[in-house]
Amino acid sequence: MSDFTIEDLEGVVRARLANGDETSYTKTLADKGLDKVAEKFGEEAIETIIAAVRRASDELISETADVIFHLTVLLSLQGVAWADVMAELERRTSQSGLEEKASRKAPQ
Template identity: 50%
Template sequence: MSALDRLAATIAARKGADPESSWTAKLLAKGPEKCAEKFGEEAVEAIIEAVKGDRERLTSEAADVLYHLLVMLASRDVALAEVLAELERREGTSGIAEKAARS
């Protein structure tokens, strides 16, 4: 089990927890819109660190992005396994071809 799998399992387990006892439960209790907003904030922070070129800060912010992405997915009952299956489906397909197929 990868670190992402363990994190996703922890987030799923906290879904029904008391919001006063868990940051994850608190985020989930605020609803999908707030989870999406928080993901966006973290993504912007990662972008800023990428532009600055600070590897250590970018690594930290990237971890925050992954955590908040998983929380946002959980808020809409989308499992990490579903996202990974989609990535596997796309594997070996040119990004240009994949994007053209969406149109």
């Protein structure tokens, strides 16, 4: 089992975004803008779904890693920390999933 955490990943991503190294995939992706990062996240999410439907465990692991990485870049560009996401998940687990879902406001 790995000791690498989501916080470790977040630190790596934020450092690569800040250091300006043009050889960094993270930096070159971010330089394309938020829309491109969001698009790439969506592509990886679809690839993850395909791997799951195919029951391809190795592919599912790899694609899930891609999703988490690209989501971390997206969050970082928006100034959102994983701690914020985890706090929201913690808040939601204080009630049943059905109650939590019912309490969400419908988008307008």
